[in-house]
Amino acid sequence: MPKVKYMKIGIIIVVVIGALAALIVSSSNKEVINEPVVEMQDKMQDRGEQVNEEEEMDGAVENMDTEDDVAEVETGATASQQGTYTDYAPELVAEADGDIVLFFHASWCPSCRTQDASIVSGAAEIPADLTILKVDYDSSTELKREHGVTTQHTFVQVDSEGNQITKWIGGSTLGQLVAKVQ
Numbered sequence: 001m002p003k004v005k006y007m008k009i010g011i012i013i014v015v016v017i018g019a020l021a022a023l024i025v026s027s028s029n030k031e032v033i034n035e036p037v038v039e040m041q042d043k044m045q046d047r048g049e050q051v052n053e054e055e056e057m058d059g060a061v062e063n064m065d066t067e068d069d070v071a072e073v074e075t076g077a078t079a080s081q082q083g084t085y086t087d088y089a090p091e092l093v094a095e096a097d098g099d100i101v102l103f104f105h106a107s108w109c110p111s112c113r114t115q116d117a118s119i120v121s122g123a124a125e126i127p128a129d130l131t132i133l134k135v136d137y138d139s140s141t142e143l144k145r146e147h148g149v150t151t152q153h154t155f156v157q158v159d160s161e162g163n164q165i166t167k168w169i170g171g172s173t174l175g176q177l178v179a180k181v182q
Contacts, residue, residue: 083126085119085126086131099131102155103115103116103177104144105137106138106152122175126178137154148167
């Protein structure tokens with residue numbers, strides 16, 4: 001009877017160690033997940049095959065350094081004709097005129113990078129009364145807790161005092177984001 005007990009304990013230990021190892025491996029480099037997709041897209045394009053628009057966007061975003069790209073999106077439009085997309089800073093919430101949306105973004109998140117690229121490329125189309133603030137999902141623990149954000153690619157519309165108006169997850173275009181603003 002004691003052998004069976006020790007075998008059960010041994011099996012449990014092996015399962016726990018295996019689960020921990022899998023967790024460590026999966027969280028160690030999340031960018032690796034996207035590499036096969038990008039390689040496949042490159043091969044398809046080399047052969048002249050059609051790649052759908054979303055795949056093209058992901059491939060283009062892979063090559064962008066989005067961390068340094070946001071600073072404040074400037075185009076040929078004047079500030080009075082377009083809204084703002086910039087990195088989050090608490091004082092920007094109080095200074096913003098009009099609607100404010102916090103975009104909880106992670107650099108390793110493919111859908112976040114797609115959304116970021118859409119906002120950057122469509123900067124001239126951001127409504128003049130809209131400020132989009134890009135929040136670093138990985139380092140903004142207190143802000144995530146305050147707004148109940150549990151996953152990246154979450155948007156939170158707030159008022160000028162930082163009080164939540166509405167919250168949603170996902171979307172891949174600037175148009176979809178603008179349509180959700182109340």
